[in-house]
Amino acid sequence: MRSRTLKGAVVASAAALALLTSCSTDSSLDDPDAAGDPGGGESSSSEEWFVQADFDEQMEQMDATFEGDESEPWLQYIDGDMTDTSEFADDAGGKKVCFANASISNPWRQTGWITMNQQLEVLQESGVVSEMETRDAQDDDNTQIDDIDYFISEGNCDAFIISPNSTAALTPAVERACETGKPVVVFDRGVETDCATTFIHPIGGYAWGIATANFLSENLSEGDKVVALRILPGVDVLETRWAAAEKIFEENGIEAVDYFTGADPAEIKKIITDELAGGEVQGVWMDAGDGAVAAIEAFEDAGVDYPVMTGEDEMSFLRKWEDTGLNGLAPVYSNFQWRTPLLAVEKIFAGEEVPAEWVLPQVPITEGERADYLAANEGMPDGHYAKFGGEDLPGYPEVWQDRVIP
Incomplete structure (x- = not known):
């Protein structure tokens, strides 16, 4: 798939492809006319x-049964091929995660970044993750390629998380990360290789x-x-x-x-x-x-x-x-996916199987549900995304209300 x-x-x-900024929007580009x-x-x-096979597949996935607890959609997935991660099982203590991020240049990515960092706090407190070193490419392919190569040459990453700025340009760098033998988690946008331990994204x-x-x-x-x-x-x-x-x-x-x-x-x-x-x-x-x-x-x-x-x-x-x-x-491109890469790392270092392609739910908000989401997100700024999935994380709701961006 x-x-x-x-x-x-x-x-x-x-x-x-160099303009692939996010699954939402980015009004910060210097020269959009280009x-x-x-x-x-x-x-x-x-x-x-248009690719008919992809259209048909995603239409089927919209009605698919998702594995896992509906109250934790960031952990749900469509049944499919699983990756054996037993080789990465390690209970020796917290691991260092290296995150190469495309950017936090728009509200969708900012909301996700806040959620990701609150999830990180939980995993640091539990001893799963010691630290997450992050490099922000600011929507630039070459910068992100350099970031990934920096992490590789640094040599002390226990796991890589990559949210690619664009598809084709980042593929070789992701493959180099895979060649280190460390687990690689790709999320949000894909690349043209299957080498990652897991690829996480909503339906599409x-x-x-x-x-x-x-x-x-x-x-x-x-x-x-x-x-x-x-x-x-x-x-x-x-x-x-x-x-x-x-x-x-x-x-x-x-x-x-x-x-x-x-x-x-x-x-x-x-x-x-x-x-x-x-x-x-x-x-x-x-x-x-x-x-x-x-x-x-x-x-x-x-x-x-x-x-x-x-x-x-x-x-x-x-x-x-x-x-x-x-x-x-209100269609969605599930913002709660920003939690999933770190939770995938937790599973990987526990030696648990993870989906090879981790397809998350993507369910629009209808008029009948609107009032509930408005009430649940009362006090959130206009740039916040209702299906951010961070209600059970530390700092809720103030961190998101105040847009505390690390």
């Missing part, structure tokens, strides 16, 4: 990114696209118009979100026009305003929730009915959704 999910990545240019006009032009077709971009496009199609009529607001081109998990959605819109006779926005609220508002000036817009689709409020405000400014809309589980969208009463859905 891992090799198939990466087919789309190899068609992107090296420059586009990515291929994320500043507002209508995009080209996503056919080159197709699942996002399927859930959101089906929701819009079911709540709209044939011939209705949807404006799709996309962040960046060349980002595999974002491209597959749109590839799946575009397929479903076409099958249901929904007129969908898509734009790259660079996650700029002003650009988002301009796009919607211009579309409304040219006619009715019945739906809005987003490949990430940043800027959702700006899109909604454009409808308010125009004095027209709210659209049927999909955003994300970021608190700003959930709150605006509640305030407006619009017909919406």
